[in-house]
Amino acid sequence: MDFNEQNKSRRKFLRNLGLAAPAVIAGSGVILEGCSSPEGGSGAKVKVLTADHKLVEVEVAGIAANKESADKSYLTKRGRKGLEGKKFVLVVDLGKCKNARKCMDKCQAVHQLRPDQHHLNVLLMKDSEHTSPYFMPKHCQHCDNPPCVKVCPVDATFKRSDGIVLIDNERCIGCRFCIAACPYTARSFNWYEPIDAEKYKDVPYDIEKNVPQKKGTVTKCTFSADCLREDKLPYCVSACPNGVYYFGNLYENAVTNGTTGETVSLSDLLAENSAYRLMEDLGTAPSVYYLPPKNRALIPDIENDNSKKI
Amino acid sequence: MTDLYRKDEEIKKEQFQELLSDLTRPLNHTSLTFKIWTGFLLLLAAGAGFMYFRQVQQGLGTTNMRDIASWGLYVSNFVFLIAVSLVGSLITAILKLSNVRWATPLTRISEIIAVAALISALLIIVVDMGRPDRLWHIAVFGRLQSPIVWDIITVNTYLVLSLLLLYLPLIPDLARLGSFMSHKPAWQRKMYKILSLGWQGTGDQLKLLEKSVAVLMVIIIPVAFSIHTVTSWLFASTLRPGWDSTIFGPYFVAGAFMVGAAAVIVVMYLIRREYSYKQYLTDHHFDMIGKLLVLTSLVYLYFNLNEYMVPGYKMKSGESAHILGLFKGEFAIMFWLVQTVGLILPIILLVFKPFRKPRPLLIISLIIVVGAFLKRYLIVTPTLLHPFLPVQNYPESFAHYHPTFSELVITSGSFAIMALVVTVFIRFFPIIPICETAHEKGIDQETINNQ
Structure with missing residues (x-):
């Protein structure tokens, strides 16, 4: 598809x-x-x-205008339900990542994040001394057994039927238990007043886009739920220039490459490339799959790496 | 025969009079030290209030917590205060139910420490919240899956039970105070009268009181265990190396009894000194609670051995970065100081009787309290700084955590508030139970009632 x-x-x-x-x-x-x-x-x-x-x-x-449409309580109510008949998956082809970071930039811009806040973080990985390094884009894994959702005391962060884990910034009390519980360091907190808070202060809060950001609450990757509702690919997936990301619906067994637009069979893609998920042993059951970094487009230069700095 | 009897009665009466005037001394006496102490505490609390106001305005960015170390001094302090509060149940319930007589003059001290620590713990955990204005969300949207909700339920239950265990045994004393403190302002006498609930010391009343206290003593023990067990689950319920441990519950409870006993010793010493209570808080009391401290410390040492030696032996990946950070990395100095000076050394010293004399015991207890606080910090922070995935694309400062001035002021403010609660209590209520002490001295209920 x-x-x-x-x-x-x-x-x-x-x-x-x-x-x-x-x-x-x-x-x-x-x-x-x-x-x-x-x-x-x-x-x-x-x-x-x-x-x-x-x-x-x-x-x-x-015909009268729908009064609810722009209302935040309507958006929040709608956003709590998953899209019917969908179970979203992201496949990351590690071999293709050249650390271009267009995905990160797009994500931070769309979600009104500070430079040190990451919904999506491209990490320089080196699994052991004698294995070679590679770049690994890391999103929220949208786990099927999400440790963050379990611990939330107020149901601010929740799991939808389409597999997406979202957070309601109108409800979050800022206890940060979810940050402590997440093994993937996928969450970020608004330690200060968010950037452009003044500019967006009259914009109704959209739970699926998780904007505007709110001081004192946790923020996280949404799998671009707002795009998915419009049948578009997530922001990061379409922003990638190197064909790293495939995104799609597990139930349809089809994923689309965000760069080439090519749609392939999910099960074939995973099987042919020996796909794996991060920290499978923790039992979190992520919705993000990784294709091992063989035949890399770019081998990271670990000596001259500046990825640790912003 | 009648003469002898009368004499005996008169002696008892005199004894009780003396007891009353002795044990109400803190209610009448305000030394300069007391005033300076109270002023100092108020100043600290005010400073913390100001810093907190600033924190609410600017956000938690005024702390040095960030996305990696997302919990810090506040949460460590919360765990510490919850730990301290456990001593209430240890001394008023566990020791009393075991018929340990020497603990009588310590019951009220330990119970007010428990109440004060709980109040302070509840305050500091609200301080840690990003959105304290949404505290009510917990009541409206609360989910039973979350260990935070369990913690809220158990801590508040424990607070109510502790207040009752503080208040009920106080009722007979309050009835005495109403008549004895005639020189006090009318409102204060009225307060005593209202709080004493028409206590007359009749047989029925005594029976009822005894029964209620006995029931409370039994109930409070599992609740006390649960507050610290659940607090430990805030960490143990996650998958993080260093927290992902099955012994966290008993490990925390054991540590709590140790620091609680030490905290009681510190307060005991200060009260004995300030009010010259040598005959009520005797060297024997210090000796006995010193022995209790050795016992609780040994249990805690045993859990520490399990908690650090077993993963340290295996050096599983993930776990090893955390363990090495403690054993020889960034936290090594603090870790080894806490384990040796804060745990092993006190055990060795306290085995010898001279070190269980009030003054050496005070110094050892102070070291234990400080060590216990740092230990909580060592449990909370290093784990967060060693996540599974590398810490990249953050400012360099995110990889470390050092509390800001604001965090330090607010934390000391929380201790000041705790100390203030104890101080104000001592100023208005007898810190050593009057009637219970009288009973133990063989003064009968009739003499007490007729005073």
Whole structure:
């Protein structure tokens, strides 16, 4: 399946519709007054696609803007549920990573992070003395047995049915137990007022994008849940110039390369390349798979490495 | 015959009078030292209050905790204070239930230490929160899966039980105070009267009180064990090397009894000195609690051996970076000082009777308390600084953790608040139980009631 191409026409349709009736498409809370009152007027009718993909005909006069669409409580409620029929996986081809860090830059920009905050961190790895080094992009592993979710005292961080682990910055109390519990160092805390806090202070909080950031709360990789809702690939995946990332739906057994747009069979990709997951022995059951770094595009120069500095 | 009897009665009466005036001395007497001490504590608490205000405004960035060492001095201090609070159950419940008579004058001291430490612990854990304004989320969104929620439940239960165990045995004393402290302002006498709940010392009342205290003593023991066990699970429930240990519960409880006993000795010494209580807090008391300290220290040493020697022998990857950091790395000096001077040396010294005299015992206890605090720091921090994956693309400072001035001030403020609670209590309530001491001296209930 091709995330970029397949849905283009549908998205176009939706966009055009959006111009005519702003925000009608925004969710299941569409208010269609005309439908509920049979003795309503006899104005012009228009075809509308509902959130559950049904085409219905409604009167133009009966269409009202969805008041909920831009509301943060609506976004939060929606964001707590996973996308139906999906179980997202990320595959990282370590052989292709050249430490370009376009993924990191994009991630920090999109999520309004400081330079020392990482949802995604490209690490220089060297497993043992005589093995050779490689670069390893490390996201939240979106574990199926997430140690962070277990310990959260207020259900601020949670696991969705589509496999994504998110955090609600409107609920987080800032105890940082999840940071302590995460074996992958995947989480970050807002020790200060976030950058551009002033600029975004009126923007409603979007749980799927986890912005705007909030002082005193934990922030983490979202697998770009906001993009996935629109059938787009995650920000980092599309930003990669080197074809490192494959992303897709486990249930469809298909993953798409963010650089080439090529879609391949997930099971074949994992089997042919002897894929593995990080720290399998901990029992966290990650959703991120790594393809071992053979035939590397770039062998890191460990002596002159400056990756430890920002 | 009647003459003799009357004489005996009069002697008892005099004895009780003396006891009353002796044990209420702290309520009447404010020395310069006391004033300076209280002022100093208030100053520390105010400084901490100011620094905390600044922290709330600017965020936890005013600390040196960062994404790697995301817990630091505050959490170490929380663990330390919870540990100290366990002594309440040790002395008022465990020793009393075992019919250990010498512990009577220490019960109230240990119980007020427990209450004060718990209050301070609850404050410091709120200080550690990124969003203290959302404390109510725990009540509304609380999830039973989280060890934090278990901790909140057990710590608050323990606080309530400790307050009851402090208050109930105090009731007979309060009834005496109401009439004895006639020179005190009306509000204070009224407070005693209200708090004494109409106590008259009748047989029924005595029976009821005894029963309630006995029930409380039994209940508080499992609750006390649970608060520190659950606190240890805040760490042991994670997968991190250095925390991923099955003995953390008993290891923490053992350490808690040790530091708690030492804390009681420090307070005992100060009270004995300030109020010349040599006949109530005798050398024998110090000797006995010194022996108790040896016992608890030995148990703790045993757990330390298990906790460090076994992983140190195996040197499993992940675990080894942590262990080496303690044995010969960044934390080696602190680690070995804490283990030798703070644990092994006190055991060796305390075996000999001269070191269980009040003054040497005080010095050893102070060393143990400081060592125990540093030990909590060594449990919390090094583990966080050695995550499974390399620490890269962070500023260099993220790889280390040294508390800021602000953290140090707030932490000392938490100790000041704890000490203030104890100090204020001593100022208003008899720190050594009057009626219980009278009973032990053979003064009958009738004499007490008729005073």
